[in-house]
Amino acid sequence: MSAPTTARGYGISDTKKYTDFSVQEFKLKTAGPHDVTLDIEFCGVCGSDVHTITGGWGPLSTDWVVPGHEIVGKVTHVGDEVKEFKVGQRVGVGAQVYACLECDRCKADNENYCPEQVDTYNAPFPDGVMAQGGYSSVIRTHDRFVFAIPEEIKSEEAGPLMCAGLTVYSPLKRNGTGPGKTVGIVGIGGLGHLAIQFAHAMGAKVIVFSHSANKKDDALKLGADEFVLSGEKDFAKPYFDKLDFILSAADVHNLPISDFLSMLKVEAKMVSVGLPDKEWEGLQPQIMASNASAIGTTHIGSKVECNEMLKLAAQKNVRPVIDQILPMSQAGKAIEGVKENHVRYRYVLKQDLA
Amino acid sequence: MSAPTTARGYGISDTKKYTDFSVQEFKLKTAGPHDVTLDIEFCGVCGSDVHTITGGWGPLSTDWVVPGHEIVGKVTHVGDEVKEFKVGQRVGVGAQVYACLECDRCKADNENYCPEQVDTYNAPFPDGVMAQGGYSSVIRTHDRFVFAIPEEIKSEEAGPLMCAGLTVYSPLKRNGTGPGKTVGIVGIGGLGHLAIQFAHAMGAKVIVFSHSANKKDDALKLGADEFVLSGEKDFAKPYFDKLDFILSAADVHNLPISDFLSMLKVEAKMVSVGLPDKEWEGLQPQIMASNASAIGTTHIGSKVECNEMLKLAAQKNVRPVIDQILPMSQAGKAIEGVKENHVRYRYVLKQDLA
Numbered sequence: 181m182s183a184p185t186t187a188r189g190y191g192i193s194d195t196k197k198y199t200d201f202s203v204q205e206f207k208l209k210t211a212g213p214h215d216v217t218l219d220i221e222f223c224g225v226c227g228s229d230v231h232t233i234t235g236g237w238g239p240l241s242t243d244w245v246v247p248g249h250e251i252v253g254k255v256t257h258v259g260d261e262v263k264e265f266k267v268g269q270r271v272g273v274g275a276q277v278y279a280c281l282e283c284d285r286c287k288a289d290n291e292n293y294c295p296e297q298v299d300t301y302n303a304p305f306p307d308g309v310m311a312q313g314g315y316s317s318v319i320r321t322h323d324r325f326v327f328a329i330p331e332e333i334k335s336e337e338a339g340p341l342m343c344a345g346l347t348v349y350s351p352l353k354r355n356g357t358g359p360g361k362t363v364g365i366v367g368i369g370g371l372g373h374l375a376i377q378f379a380h381a382m383g384a385k386v387i388v389f390s391h392s393a394n395k396k397d398d399a400l401k402l403g404a405d406e407f408v409l410s411g412e413k414d415f416a417k418p419y420f421d422k423l424d425f426i427l428s429a430a431d432v433h434n435l436p437i438s439d440f441l442s443m444l445k446v447e448a449k450m451v452s453v454g455l456p457d458k459e460w461e462g463l464q465p466q467i468m469a470s471n472a473s474a475i476g477t478t479h480i481g482s483k484v485e486c487n488e489m490l491k492l493a494a495q496k497n498v499r500p501v502i503d504q505i506l507p508m509s510q511a512g513k514a515i516e517g518v519k520e521n522h523v524r525y526r527y528v529l530k531q532d533l534a
Numbered sequence: 535m536s537a538p539t540t541a542r543g544y545g546i547s548d549t550k551k552y553t554d555f556s557v558q559e560f561k562l563k564t565a566g567p568h569d570v571t572l573d574i575e576f577c578g579v580c581g582s583d584v585h586t587i588t589g590g591w592g593p594l595s596t597d598w599v600v601p602g603h604e605i606v607g608k609v610t611h612v613g614d615e616v617k618e619f620k621v622g623q624r625v626g627v628g629a630q631v632y633a634c635l636e637c638d639r640c641k642a643d644n645e646n647y648c649p650e651q652v653d654t655y656n657a658p659f660p661d662g663v664m665a666q667g668g669y670s671s672v673i674r675t676h677d678r679f680v681f682a683i684p685e686e687i688k689s690e691e692a693g694p695l696m697c698a699g700l701t702v703y704s705p706l707k708r709n710g711t712g713p714g715k716t717v718g719i720v721g722i723g724g725l726g727h728l729a730i731q732f733a734h735a736m737g738a739k740v741i742v743f744s745h746s747a748n749k750k751d752d753a754l755k756l757g758a759d760e761f762v763l764s765g766e767k768d769f770a771k772p773y774f775d776k777l778d779f780i781l782s783a784a785d786v787h788n789l790p791i792s793d794f795l796s797m798l799k800v801e802a803k804m805v806s807v808g809l810p811d812k813e814w815e816g817l818q819p820q821i822m823a824s825n826a827s828a829i830g831t832t833h834i835g836s837k838v839e840c841n842e843m844l845k846l847a848a849q850k851n852v853r854p855v856i857d858q859i860l861p862m863s864q865a866g867k868a869i870e871g872v873k874e875n876h877v878r879y880r881y882v883l884k885q886d887l888a
Contacts, residue, residue, distance in 0.1 A: 237820075285775070285800060293800045293825050295774065354801065354826075420649065421639070433818075446639060446647045447708065449828055452819045464787075464813040465806045465831035466591070471647050472708075474803055474830025477819035 183211040183257035188533050189246035189316025190511045195235030198519070199512030201315070203533070204244060208320045209309045216265050216326045217257040218273070223314035224250025224339035224500070225514045225527040227370060227431055228275065228455075232302050234519065236457035241302045241310070248314030248529070249275040249300035250339040252329065262323045270329045274342035275300050275480050277311050277321040289482045291324060292350075315511050317533045327486050330494035340370065340500035340526045341493055343480065348375035348427060349489040350481030351451040352382060355425040359383035364423045364443060366410070367430030368395045370526045371453055373501055375427050376402040378489070381496035387419065389440070395524075398501075410436065419443040421471070426450040433458040438467040441475065450475045501525040507532040537565040537611035542887050543600035543670025544865045549589030552873070553866030555669070557887070558598060562674045563663045570619050570680045571611040572627070577668035578604025578693035578854070579868045579881040581724060581785055582629065582809075586656050588873065590811035595656045595664070602668030602883070603629040603654035604693040606683060616677045624683045628696035629654050629834050631665050631675040643836045645678060646704075669865050671887045681840050684848035694724065694854035694880045695847055697834065702729035702781060703843040704835025705805045706736060709779040713737035718777045718797060720764070721784030722749045722756075724872075724880045725807055727855055729781050730756040732843070735850035741773065743794070749878075752855075764790065773797040775825070780804040787812040792821040795829065804829045855879040861886040 187208055190201040211217065229247035231237045251273040255265050265271060279286050279294035286294050298305055301313030313319075329338045348371050357363050357378075362385040365375045372388075379386045380403025388404040390396075396407045408415055416439035423443045428435065431454035440450055450473065460475075468474065481489070492498065505528045506514050514527040541562055544555040565571065583601035585591045605627040609619050619625060633640050633648035640648050652659055655667030666673075683692045702725050711717050711732075716739040719729045726742075733740045734757025742758040744750075750761045762769055770793035777797045782789065785808035794804055804827065814829075822828065835843070846852065859882045860868050868881040 288800075290800045295824070351826075446642075446644045449830075451826075451828070455819050455823070459816060459818040462813055463817050465809050468831045469809070469833040470649070472705075472830060472832040474805070474828040476803075476826060476828025477822045478826040479823040 183217045183320070184208060184318055187316050187318035189312055190508060191244040191246040191312070192233040193244050195233060195240060198233045199516050201511050206246065206312050207309055208318065209305045209311070210307050211257070211259060211320060212322070213259040213261040214322045215259045215320050216255055216262055216271065216323050217318060217320040218253035218255050218271055219318055220251055220253040220314055220316060221531050222252045222336045222339045223248040223508070223529045224343065225518055225529060226250055226343050227518060228343070230515055230518050231455070231457065233515065241304070245302045246312035246316050247301055248316070250342045250344065251314035251319055252335045252338045252342070264323055265326060265328070270335060272327045272329055272338050272342045273300065273314070273319055273321055273325060274327070274346055274486065277325050278305055279324065281324060289484045292480045292482050315508055315529060317531065324483055327483070327490060330490055332494040333490070333499070336502060336505055336528050337499045339528050340374070341490065344371045344500065344526070345374050345493065346481040346486050346489055347371060347453050348429065349378050350485045351427055351453065351478040352379055353485060353488070355449060355451065357382045357384045357425060361385070361424040362387060362422055364389060364426040364440070366426060366428035366435070366440065367454060368392065368399055369429060370523070371429035373398070373402055373525045374498065375429055376404050377498040378492070381492055381498050387423065415439065416443050421445055424448055428452040428454055430454045431456055434461045437462055437475065441468055441473045442470065444471055444473040447472045449473065452477050502528050505530050537571045537674065538562060538672055541670050541672035543666055544862060545598040545600040545666070546587040547598045549587060549594060552587040553870050555865050560600065560666050561663055562672065563659045563665070564661050565611070565613060565674060566676070567613040567615040568676045569613045569674050570609055570616055570625065570677050571672060571674040572607035572609050572625055573672055574605055574607040574668055574670060575885050576606045576690045576693045577602040577862070577883045578697065579872055579883060580604055580697050581872060582697070584869055584872045585809070585811065587869065595658070599656045600666035600670050601655055602670070604696045604698065605668035605673055606689045606692045606696070618677055619680060619682070624689060626681045626683055626692050626696045627654065627668070627673055627675055627679060628700055628840065631679050632659055633678070635678060643838045646834045646836050669862055669883060671885065678837055681837070681844060684844055686848040687844070687853070690856060690859055690882050691853045693882050694728070695844065698725045698854065698880070699728050699847065700835040700840050700843055701725060701807050702783065703732050704839045705781055705807065705832040706733055707839060707842070709803060709805065711736045711738045711779060715739070715778040716741060716776055718743060718780040718794070720780060720782035720789070720794065721808060722746065722753055723783060724877070725783035727752070727756055727879050728852065729783055730758050731852040732846070735846055735852050741777065769793065770797050775799055778802055782806040782808055784808045785810055788815045791816055791829065795822055795827045796824065798825055798827040801826045803827065806831050856882050859884050
């Protein structure tokens with residue numbers, strides 16, 4: 181049986197009607213020797229899906245876009261040169277489906293920073309076919325962007341690790357999170373609740389900052405050593421010069437950045453993996469002068485890091501907290517829940533197109 | 535002869551009349567066993583002087599402020615425990631005159647990030663005496679903040695090294711500037727023209743970015759390998775993924791930051807030592823997602839770095855370019871020239887109060 185050439189998905193045509201999903205058939209990328217095709221079983225609902233289909237990050241690239249990049253399914257076809265995966269194997273796909281694999285960045289396991297990288301949806305493959313996301317029946321991509329799921333991890337739980345998990349793991353890892361280090365995690369949602377677990381699993385002391393007093397118990401259960409209400413006056417003062425790294429998963433543009441930066445040690449960094457629709461407020465170089473701190477962001481992670489992340493998750497029982505598993509046909513309801521902040525951690529969609 | 539208890543200086547009382555200097559007598563800090571007192575011979579005119587006395591960085595701390603923190607003079611008195619300096623020796627003082635010297639930062643040669651650090655002017659010493667700057671006859675401070683001037687460097691040239699020189703040397707050093715590295719320097723003024731020389735002296739390839747075509751020849755003479763007009767469309771494109779570090783000395787809030795960051799290698803940093811009066815425009819985390827870059831600032835440098843910097847300057851002939859040496863009584867004219875961008879590199883004031 182040859183690999184399928186099309187799939188069906190739930191897509192959005194109008195950023196103003198971002199919960200009005202319609203089912204359409206769409207073309208899959210041309211199957212190449214390194215491509216893996218999978219039948220999708222679950223797809224997590226990420227904040228990026230909402231930013232994209234509401235137009236917050238700009239207009240849609242085509243007239244119909246299928247979101248979703250926290251994908252888990254079973255391999256149905258592999259190209260001739262695929263050695264890592266077999267038909268029937270349970271695998272995941274995250275927020276990236278293409279890189280040149282030949283540039284210096286790709287060769288240095290920084291394929292997530294390849295200038296030719298293609299997002300999992302709302303972007304064209306080099307062959308011109310539009311990449312469509314995981315709110316769909318089938319996805320096909322190069323084996324560099326496919327990840328084996330350890331058997332300890334359930335399929336529905338593996339989904340959110342593909343984007344949210346990797347997105348927090350990579351900056352934690354690259355900024356030295358480990359024993360003897362103190363890490364601040366800002367915001368406890370889909371990304372933040374995994375960041376707490378990973379930072380704890382990596383051996384760091386974890387200080388969680390949140391506006392939501394009602395998330396304190398969760399934070400502590402997830403592995404936080406301390407919980408700080410960042411809405412309170414002078415919340416940062418007791419932590420002056422205490423943090424080796426801050427990972428912000430808060431998806432807002434008006435964080436009290438100056439307070440957060442003040443807690444960093446000399447030359448330490450704050451990385452925001454929350455990517456709000458607007459530019460940061462109050463960011464003047466002066467606020468970093470007291471400690472030579474810096475602020476930046478990162479973009480998902482590499483395959484090497486994804487495999488490390490999955491191994492650590494399996495070993496240390498790092499799992500997403502799933503609010504609800506919804507049939508994929510209720511994608512609109514899930515999107516609404518994320519947009520309106522009703523979701524605490526993660527919704528996952530279960531395939532119902534087959 | 536006991537150490538003097540007062541000095542005279544040129545100070546400003548009204549941020550709206552920032553060229554109307556008046557001469558007054560002021561109190562020096564209490565002389566301690568580690569204090570060095572010097573008769574000031576020269577003082578460079580730094581952009582910080584202008585930001586402070588124009589109120590750009592906020593109101594004045596007292597009703598009369600003497601600016602100036604690029605100070606060179608001769609030692610007239612030393613405390614009992616001063617071992618490094620002798621009466622008659624030529625020394626410099628920069629932009630910091632106090633730190634606790636007991637905290638972790640101080641002990642780790644990060645006294646420039648000590649939370650108790652005191653600026654050279656517009657700030658009080660712990661004994662309550664206001665620190666006054668170098669547009670004056672005498673300054674006294676702890677020997678940690680006094681630097682021996684190598685004999686190869688003329689006194690008038692040493693002044694600008696005390697703040698501008700150290701301010702660019704420290705971030706270049708801490709961000710790995712050296713052979714095999716490519717460094718971008720943004721802006722060629724008082725700080726930038728020294729940054730070009732230091733980056734070159736440290737062995738890096740130096741790419742200079744400026745809006746001023748008429749500074750190209752100077753940039754190349756100072757050690758730039760390439761000169762790029764940053765006002766031109768797509769100026770950054772040829773340098774994609776080429777820069778290991780960017781040091782911006784541009785004192786403006788509306789730099790094309792996105793373009794600059796795009797030239798950085800993965801996880802590399804841009805440091806702005808220009809501290810504009812307003813917050814940065816256009817800084818959204820997304821613009822750093824393509825390469826995990828970060829942006830920050832630094833604050834002068836440590837004594838260890840200052841001594842290294844002076845040694846390197848002596849060895850490799852790094853010198854400020856002095857537009858004009860003016861008598862200190864013409865401080866207002868110098869301030870006006872900096873404020874209106876008439877100065878190309880540095881004015882230096884020569885003592886005339888004695």
